[in-house]
Amino acid sequence: MTSDLVSLAIIALTAAASPIVAKIIPNKLVPETVFLLIAGALLGPNMADVIGVTDAVGLLSDLGLAFLFLLAGYEIDPKSLTGAQGKRGLLTWAVSIALAFAFVFAAGLMRESELEAMAVAIALTTTALGTLMPIMKERGLMGTRVGESILAYGTWGELCPVLAMALLLSTRAEWQTALILVAFVAIAVIAAVVPAKAKKAGHRLFRFLSENADGTSQTMMRMVVVLLVGLVAVSAAFDLDIVLGAFAAGFVLRYIIPEGDHGLERKLEGTAYGFLIPVFFTVSGAKIDLMAVFAQPALLVGFIALLLLIRAVPIFVALSTAKGTRDISTHNRLAVALYCTTALPIIVAVTSVAVSAGAMPQETASVLVAAGACSVFLMPLLGTLTYRVADAKPIEAVREIAHNPHDIGGILREHWELERMLAREEALERLARRRAERGRTDAEGDVRGNAAADLNWQDRAALLQRRSARRRAIDEALDLAAQEMARHDLAADADPDGDGPRQAVGSPSLDERRRHIARLVVREHRRRLIERGRLVEQALRARENESAREDEADGRS
Incomplete structure (x- = not known):
């Protein structure tokens, strides 16, 4: 008991310190999850041995995985599963699993151990969507086209490996596993339909739960815990992985409250991200044997390379060939593919099953889990670099520095400010979109009348700002600078209409004047755009606060 509490205290200290350390690194390039994994590996039984992976700590870790x-x-x-992108995501996962099995056959793993080969194949096709959710929220990807594509492709990368684990890694016959899955799905459907009908009918039990959702009773939170632990227990009783029960609980909860519940979501995130999920990641790191990883660096690098080849490449090809996503820029498509290659929780679950069955050595499992941990650090980092750094136009910055190396600081600062400006515009667009959706919902529900269905001028301004400024801000400013130069700084033998000088434009004085005028215009354009964005952002935030107060008043009444 004492050792369990000591281990838990050290894990809690690690969880508290990780976001502080992550904040020190600029732009949150390294997720705090990485520091939890590293701390677990260094403090776990294979290194410092101050965190013990006991049954009690393991149970809390399993609850963290479930949450x-x-x-x-x-x-x-659900639209992300049944929509055009969702269907393409399912097809892409099918291509990934086919490539994975082709690899394990070619490598001869099937001849050595069929169960180990299947575990490796499943691990190569997974997307750690649960791990990605907090990273996406931190980096402002939710609600963007990139974020929607990550959800569409990542959902199948999370769900399909869970089902593949149940079917392929079971020691039972396939037909028995299929029957058990059907029975589990039936239980999950009952758990979803009965409360949903009670809610729609206004049953007094559901009204009681809603009225006592706050305070000491916390009835809704307790019912969610019952749903989660209940389905996890059912999956364990059916000898299925607990991940399947937890994932099903999330689907059931969304079915019951499709409109969402901000209060309940805050409580769930507080319990999960505040306590249980950090325990899971730290314990996952504690299971990594760093000495075994260092002894097999080729396996580590090879597995990460296979993740990119088997998971990232098909997603990038699918995004590039689909009608709805081919217009997304190349670096954003690459960012989606990299984010979807993040893999850890399923790798932990798959290797645990293979090690328990005696089909995989613990040393190999440690290397695969370490590769999954590296993907949590590496893939979001590369995705951020392709998603945000490309917006800062680094190639153009290098060219400008090559022509004017003395102004390297100013050039880098201007390009960095451009990236921040574009990020602010995307945030404004998401805020306006949420406002528009809320207005439509209120209008359909006849809560606040038809007036709420129309966008106010701030929302329209944010949308117009986003459409007009994205990617064209610098080009338009440079065109304006060229026109100004043509009117005021023409050479002696320039064309009369000002279309361009007859003489070469390579003289230092003329080039310098062009750069100076262009720089002034760009700065003024950016200043006005940022000022307008701030005003719009303040107005939208004020409207959001006003709407929240009105919602609170409506709830009390």
Whole structure:
């Protein structure tokens, strides 16, 4: 008991310190999850041995894993599964699993151990959507086209490996596993339909739960815990992985409250991200044997390379060939593919099953889990670099520095400010979109009348700002600078209409004047755009606060 509490205290200290350390690194390039994994590996039984992976700590870790998948399932919009991108995501996963099995056959793993080969194949096709959710929220990806594509492709990368684990890694016959899955699905459907009908009918039990959702009773939170632990227990009783029960609980919860519940979501995130999920990641790191990883660096690098080849490449090809996503810029498509290659929780679950069955050595499992941990650090980092750094136009910055190396500081600062400006515009667009959706919902529900269905001028301004400024801000400013130069700084033998000078424009004085005028115009354009964005952002925030107060008043009444 004492050792369990000491281990838990050290894990709690690690969880408290990780976000502080992550904040020190600019732009949150390294997720705090990485620091939890590193701390677990260094303090775990294979290194310092101050964190013991006992049964009690393991149970809390399993609950953290369950909450991670509950929130992942809850965040998934059913439209992302059945829409055009969702269907393409399922097809892409099928291509990935086919490539994975082709690899394990070619490598001869099937001849050595069929169960180990299947575990490796499943691990190569997974997307750690539950791990990605907090990273996406931190980096402002939710609600963007990139974020929607990550959800569409990542959902199948999370769900399909869970089902593949149940079917392929079971020691039972396939027909028995299929029957058990059907029975589990039936239980999950009952758990979803009965409360949903009670809510729609206004049953007094559901009214009681809603009225006592706050305070000491916390009835809704307790019912969610019953749902989660109940389905996890059912999956364990059926000898299925607990991930399946937790994921199903998230789907059921979203079915019951499709409109969402901000109060309940805050409580779930507080319990999960505040306590249980950090325990899971730290314990996952504690299971990594760093000496075994250092002894097999080729396996580590090879597995990460296979993740990119088997998971990232098909997603990038699918995004590039689909009608709805081919217009997304190349670096954003690459960012989606990299984010969807993040893999850890399923790798932990798959290797645990293979090690328990004696089909995989613990040393190999440690390397695969370490590779999954590296993907949590590496893939979001590369995705951020392709998603945000490309917006800062680094190639153009290098060219400008090559022509004017003395102004390297100013050039880098201007390009960095451009990236921040574009990020602010995307945030404004998401805020306006949420406002518009809320207005439509209120109008359909006849809560506040038809007036709320129309966008106010601030929302329209934010949308117009986003459409007009994205990617064209610098080009338009440079065109304006060229016109100004043509009117005021023409050479002696320039064309009369000002279309361009007859003489070469390579003289230092003329080039310098062009750069100076262009720089002034760009700065003025950016200043006005940022000022307008701030005003719009303040107005939208004020409207959001006003709407929240009105919602509170409506709830009390």
